[in-house]
Amino acid sequence: MGVYSGKLIDVRPRSVICHCGRGRKVEDKRGCKMFKVRPFKDGDETHMEEIAPESFMTLGLARLAIDKGLPRDKVRESYRREARGYAEGVKRGEKGMAIFVAEEEGKAVGYIVVGVDQRSAEFWGFTWGSIISLAIAPPHWGKGIATRLVAEGLKWLKAQGVKYAQVGTDQNNIAAIRAYENNGFRVVYSEVTLSQFLK
């Protein structure tokens, strides 16, 4: 696998390329339905718990999904739990955290989790914020949903006084990197993770 060099190779199946959410040409033969973006509401957690394992496992680029040495059922379950944890945090009214959801035909098909680092300003003199998680259900990839959710997340972070936003993703996750770049992010750093089972 190559390192992201800023050059995109379009690996999407043509049937899922659809840009109607951003006023571009509709190429999806099945017809492209409009989505709307709104804040998290009760009941979304059920969809989030489906979207997380489905999207991360299908793309197969995230930290746990890519590590074939780890049991698939546990990896899947960990993505589900992670999504549930975010939803529970927002339901509890956790400060400095928000979820926005993309909805199509009354059902959540993607979500973004954003957070403010409440203590960052004490040290830096300006507030840091981050995109904590982003996931779109695979049948809805390529419609511009991630790009739109990132815009919404950033709007919220700005409204909270955030001046410096960051997000981490796999260097081969071109679609995610593009969704972030579409919203002004630029790559500053990449890291590798090494692991082994000890005998």
Ligand SMILES: CC(C)(COP(=O)(O)OP(=O)(O)OC[C@H]1O[C@@H](n2cnc3c(N)ncnc32)[C@H](O)[C@@H]1OP(=O)(O)O)[C@@H](O)C(=O)NCCC(=O)NCCS
């Ligand atoms: C990554 C992910 C969020 C992208 O969602 P999406 O709604 O399909 O993204 P968008 O439609 O907004 O597309 C973003 C950009 O990537 C491009 N893109 C999408 N899929 C692509 C692919 N497979 N190969 C190359 N480019 C791709 C789009 O053309 C668009 O670029 P453009 O605006 O320059 O045309 C989605 O694939 C996903 O949920 N993956 C699993 C979870 C994940 O990886 N989350 C990010 C972790 S931080």
